[in-house]
Amino acid sequence: MTRKLVAAAAALTTALTVPALAQDRGGVLNFARYDGSTLIDPIYADRNPDIWMVGSLFDTLLRPSDDGNSVVPGLAETYNVSEDGTTVTLTLRDGIKFSDGTPLTGEDVVFSLDRARNADLSPWAGLLGTLDTVANNGNEITLTLSAPDPTILSMLATFTTGIVSKAAFEAAEGATDQEKSAAIFAAKSAGVGTGPFYLCGFEQGTSMDFCANEHYWRSGSDGKPLPYLDGVHFEIIPDDATRILKLQAGEMDAAEFIPFSRVAELEADPNIDMNLFPSTRIIYSPINTRPTRADGSPNPLADERVRQALNYATNKQALIGLVLQGAGKPMTSPLMAAATQLATSTDPLYGYDLDKAKALIAEAGLEPGTEITFTTLAGSADDSTIFAALQQMWAPLGIELKVEQVDNATRGAKNRSGEFDIHTYGWVNDVNDPSQVTGWLGYFPTAKAVGTGWENEKFNSLFEASATEMDSGARAGQYAEMQSIYAEAAPLLFMYETPFAVALSKKVSGYVQTPLGNNLFEEASISR
Amino acid sequence: MATIQYILKRLLLMAVTFFLVMIIIFLLVRLLPGDPAIAIAGDRASDADLAAIRERLGLNQPLVVQFWQFLSNTVQGDLGRSILMRAPVIDVIASRLPTTLFLTVYAVALSVLIAGPLAFVAALNRGRWPDAVIRTVFQVGLSMPVFYIGLILLTFLAAQLRWFPVGGYGDSFSERLYHLFLPSVAVALYTSAIIMRNLRSAIVEVVDAEYVEFARAKGLSAWQILGRHVLRNALISTVTLLGLSIGNLMSGTLVTETVFAVPGVGRLMLEAIFARDYPLIQGLTLTFAVLVSIVFLMTDLIQSALDPRMRLT
Secondary structure (H helix, E strand, C coil), X not given: CCCXXXXXXXXXXXXXXXXXXXXXXXXXXXXXXXXXXXXXCCCCCCCHHHHHHHHHHCCCCEEECCCCXXXXXXXXXXXXXXXXXXXEEEEECCCCECXXXXXXXXXXXXXXXXXXXXXXXXXXXXXXXXXXXXXXXXXXXXXXXXXXXXXXXXXXXXXXXCCECHHHHHHCCCCCHHHXXXXXXXXXXXXXXXXXXXXXXXXXXXXXXXXXXXXXXXXXXXXXXXXXXXXXXXXXXXXHHHHHHHHHCCCCCEEXXXXXXXXXXXXXCCCEEEEEECCCCEEEEEECCCCECCCCCECHHHCHHHHHHXXXXXXXXXXXXXXXXXXCEECCCCCCCCCCCCCCXXXXXXXXXXXXXXXXXXXXXXXXXXXXXXXXXXXXHHHHHHHHHHHHHHHHHCEEEEEEEECHHHHHHHHHHCCCCEECEEECCCCCCCHHHHHHHHCHHHXXXXXXXXXXXXXXXXHHHHCCCCCHHHHXXXXXXXXXXXXXXXXXXXXEECCEEEEEECCEECCEECCCCCEECCCCEECX | CHHHHHXXXXXXXXXXXXXXXXXXXXXXXXXXXXXHHHHHHCCCCCHHHHHHHHHHHCCCCCXXXXXXXXXXXXHCCCCCEECCCCEEHHHHHHHHHHHHHHHHXXXXXXXXXXXXXXXXHHHHCCCXXXXXXXXXXXXXXXXXXXXXXXXXXXXXXXXXXXXXXXXXXXXXXXXXXXXXXHHHHHHHHHHHHHHHHHHHHHHHHHHHCHHHHHHHHHCCCHHHHHHHHHHHHHHHHHHHHHHHHHHHHHHHHHHHHHHCCCCCHHHHHHHHHHCCCHHHHHHHHHHXXXXXXXXXXXXHHHHHHHCCCCCCC
C-alpha cells in the first residue's frame, strides 16, 4: 500500500488563479475565553485550554483535512508510508522559517518528535508508542515503526507532534526540559514555533496575546502570507453571562462556550454571528457493570438487560430539548461522535421505547423500588436537569433514582475506584482517529472501559488487531464490529453530541473551531 | 508605650492564630474528597502517571511530614509552587493581590461615602418619608445577592448604556477607578446597607442623649453638636462594624471577581479549589488570615483613639 501525495494544495492553487478578492487584513481579534492556558507546549499541554491553542503556535508535519476525515500535507510537502506499514518518509517544504526568521531543518523535526515520544517528559508519549527511530537526511525525514500503525499519519497531524525549534529550545534558560519549556513560555518572544502566531504576551489567569508570525508559510486568498490578523488578544472570563455581555458591549469580538440556553437569544442579535461548530464531543453516563457495588451489595446494573432498558427508557430528544435547548443530537454511534472517522450510524441508537424497556426489566427480574444512585457535578445546572429528567423517565421501570452531588475531582476518583452506579461524563477527541476514544470507552486493560469495569474479550482482541491493521477497509470493519458489540452491551447511557458554541461579532470572519476543539485563527479576519 | 506593648502582644497572638489557621487549612484541604493528582493529570491519566505526580508533589508522604514541610517552608517565606499556575505561590498571589486590595479599599470608600450622608439624612428625618425611602432601598440592597446586583449593573449600565466597561481592571490609577467602579458598587451596596443602618441608629441614640440636650442648652450650634458629639460617638460602633465587614468584603470578592472578570485573589481562590491546588489554597488562606488580622488590629487601634475609655489590653 503506497500513498503518495504531492503538494497539490488544490485550494491554494485555485485561490492564486482567481482574482484576489478584497481581504481584510490587520487588526487584533479580542477573544473571550472560559479558562486560561497555563503552558502552551506541544508535549506539556494537558488541559483543553492549553491543547487547543498549540496549533496556533506550532505547526505539524501533516494537517487534518477540512472535513476531519483524513490528513493533508503540512510542514511536510510529501509523505509516503511503505508497503509493510513500518516506514514513513516525509519531505519538508523548502523555505519554512520559525517566527524569528531562522530556517526549519530536519534536525528540528527529529528533536521535536524525539521529545514528544519521550515517556519521561510527555504524558502523550503513548500516542507515538510504535515510533522506533526518527532520522533525517537534510529535509528528508524517516520514521521507522516497531509495528504497522494505522494511526501514525493522524498522530503527525496532532498537537503533540508540533515542531519546535531545537536551537531556540536548547538556548532557553533552565537545566531540565520542563524548565526550558517554562522559560520559553515566560519569554514571550518569537522563535520557537513555525505556526501562524507566536506568544507575545501572557498574564497568568488573566490574558494572553498572540502576534502574527511574519514568516508564516501559508498564503491567504489575496496571495500574501497568512495570518490576516495582526494578533489575537485573549481575556479569561470564566462567568458565562459576563463573557456574553462583553461581546454584546463590543469589548470583545468573540466569546466561546456559550451556554446553550443563550444560543437562541444570540442568534436573534443582529450584531452577532452565533456559530455551532461540529464537534467530536459526546456526553454520556458510564454505568458500573461490576457484579457487586463498592459496598459489596449486588449490583442490579451488572445485568445487560437492565442497562439496555435504561437506554430505551431515556428520551434523548427530550434531554436535548431540556439541557441544550435543542442544540445537539442523540449519539448515533455508541463509541464516538458522528464527526469522528469510522463512526457507524445506528440511528436511532436505542430510540425511545418504554414498552421494550419495561419488558427487559421484567425479563431481568428487577425488583420494583430498586435504588440506583446517579452521581452528578455539584453546581452543574445541566447535570441537575439530566437527573430530574431521568428520575421521571425511569420511574415507570420501578427504579428509584437517588442523586449524589460531588465535584469534578471527586467524580474522577469515584470513577477510578468503581464507587458509583451511574455518573455523567463527556469526551472530546484529541486525535483525528477513533482509536483514542475507543480505547478509553471500551478497551478494558487501559482504563477498565471508562471505569465501568465492562470487559469483553472479543472487543479487546478486535481493538488490539485494529491497532496494527493497515488496510483501511478491514480496519473500518473491525471498528464497525466493536461499535455493534458495545451498543449491545450498553456499558453507558448513550446520550448526545453537542457542538462548540462560539459567538462572534459580525465583523469577524474565517474563525474556525475544529471538531477536536482546536481554535484556528490563521484565516480569521476582522473588518473595522 | 502602652500602645506599643499592646501591638506587640497582638502580634504574638496573631502568630498563634496563623499557626492554628495553618493546621486547620492543611487538614481541611486534605479532607476534601478528590485527588489532586487526578485534578492535574485528568481522568484519562494512567495509574503510573498519577503515582509519578504524587511522588513529585510529595503527596505520598505521611501527613505529619507534609505538614512539617509546609510549616518550615512557610516560616522561611516559601509557600511552595502552585500546581495549576506552575509558578511559586508567592508570585502568583503577589501578582493578583493588588487588584483585590484596590477593589476592597474602593468598595469600603464607596460604602462610607454612600452610607454616611444618607444615615444622617435618615436619622435627622426620623419617621418621615426620606427615612422610609432610604431604609427601604437599603433593605433591598441587603437582601439581594452580590452576583445578582452585579449582573443587573452590568446589563444596564455597561452592556446597554455603555457607561462603564463590562470587565477588566485597567492599567493606570484612573483607569482602575473607572473599570472597578461597578464591581465596587456591587460589593458596597451590601456593606453600605449595614453601615447605614448602624450609623443611623447610633445617630438617633446620640441625638436623644442627655449630653446633647445639655450642649443644646449651652447654646452650641447644630453643626458644633454634630461634629463634636454626635459624629464622634456614632463613629465608634461604625468603625467596628466596618472592620468586621472588611473580612466579609474579602470573601465577597470570590463572587464579585468572577462575575466582573476581575483577576484578583478571590477568583484565584475558586480556581485553586476546583483544581485541588493544595499549595495555592494554603497560601491564599494564609494571606486572607494575615490581611483580616491586620484590619482587626487597625480597627482596635482606631477605636481606642476615638474613645479614650477603651483600654488596650
